[in-house]
Amino acid sequence: MRKHFNDYGSWIHSKFPFKVQKISIDAGFSCPNRDGRISQRGCIYCDNRTFNPSYCNPGKGIKEQIREGKIFFGRKYPDMKYLAYFQAFTNTYAPLDDLKRLYEEALQDPDIVGLVIGTRPDCVSDELLDYLAELSHKTFLIVEYGIESANDETLKLINRGHGFKCCEETIRKTHEKGIITGGHIILGLPGEDCNESLRQAPIISSLPLNILKIHQMQVIKGTKLARMYAEHPFHLYSVEEYIELIARYIQFLRKDLVLERFVSQSPSDLLIAPKWGLKNFEFTHLLTNYLRKNGIYQGMILE
Numbered sequence: 001m002r003k004h005f006n007d008y009g010s011w012i013h014s015k016f017p018f019k020v021q022k023i024s025i026d027a028g029f030s031c032p033n034r035d036g037r038i039s040q041r042g043c044i045y046c047d048n049r050t051f052n053p054s055y056c057n058p059g060k061g062i063k064e065q066i067r068e069g070k071i072f073f074g075r076k077y078p079d080m081k082y083l084a085y086f087q088a089f090t091n092t093y094a095p096l097d098d099l100k101r102l103y104e105e106a107l108q109d110p111d112i113v114g115l116v117i118g119t120r121p122d123c124v125s126d127e128l129l130d131y132l133a134e135l136s137h138k139t140f141l142i143v144e145y146g147i148e149s150a151n152d153e154t155l156k157l158i159n160r161g162h163g164f165k166c167c168e169e170t171i172r173k174t175h176e177k178g179i180i181t182g183g184h185i186i187l188g189l190p191g192e193d194c195n196e197s198l199r200q201a202p203i204i205s206s207l208p209l210n211i212l213k214i215h216q217m218q219v220i221k222g223t224k225l226a227r228m229y230a231e232h233p234f235h236l237y238s239v240e241e242y243i244e245l246i247a248r249y250i251q252f253l254r255k256d257l258v259l260e261r262f263v264s265q266s267p268s269d270l271l272i273a274p275k276w277g278l279k280n281f282e283f284t285h286l287l288t289n290y291l292r293k294n295g296i297y298q299g300m301i302l303e
């Protein structure tokens with residue numbers, strides 16, 4: 001049967017002869033957009049409580065977080081192997097020697113078969129990229145950048161602390177070093193309607209990314225965005241609207257771009273809106289049905 005999009009599950013399965021799962025790690029990093037180097041306010045939607053599963057706590061150290069993550073996932077699949085996912089805050093924001101120590105500590109666990117490092121595009125030096133390129137010859141490695149939007153006005157509004165040019169340059173450099181490169185965007189940011197997203201899609205597709213994660217805009221309690229939303233509510237997509245948008249968006253994405261996910265699920269006690277109550281796989285199921293019914297597939301506009 002025809003695949004309607006280039007899904008991450010099949011891609012990662014092609015990379016390993018066994019099942020792999022990410023274990024999220026909070027290595028205790030900060031973020032320059034929160035600690036004052038760039039700003040103290042952070043991105044307006046940022047609440048790192050939404051990043052972390054319960055086993056993930058910097059006080060526990062990397063080894064312990066991996067041990068607990070393995071217990072959590074290993075119940076169902078005892079032969080599972082893992083990617084250590086440095087997820088919380090900015091996971092390249094420390095001196096290079098400290099970074100090496102942290103990444104290599106995770107790799108010491110025999111069940112860890114690779115790393116995924118989430119970061120900002122303005123927090124990677126050439127020296128770090130050289131090290132990561134070398135590391136990627138020894139282990140499976142993905143570096144994942146928060147892009148969020150291709151529109152500088154939006155990036156300013158969300159207090160991102162960098163422009164789109166910075167994303168373009170860093171993603172190109174990372175790709176040129178031969179490192180598997182991921183990107184993350186949010187659809188439905190304040191000020192961005194469906195037309196803006198469809199303007200963005202070919203721009204994102206033209207970046208030398210291997211993997212793309214797309215998330216719906218979510219308003220989380222305690223954030224600046226929550227205050228903005230309370231004062232001047234803006235439109236948040238319904239599930240149906242979002243499915244339609246994704247279906248249009250992916251038509252502009254080149255076929256070899258791996259699509260890792262389309263939604264994020266913040267804990268319901270922290271989420272103000274939209275309350276879809278759908279798990280990732282449930283959303284993917286609805287989306288796939290829609291794509292099938294309407295004969296839509298990734299990259300069809302580029303043919």
Ligand code: SF4
Pocket residue numbers: 031032033034041042043045046047048088089090120146
């Ligand atoms: S870059 Fe990430 S961790 Fe830093 S403020 Fe923005 S969302 Fe939060």
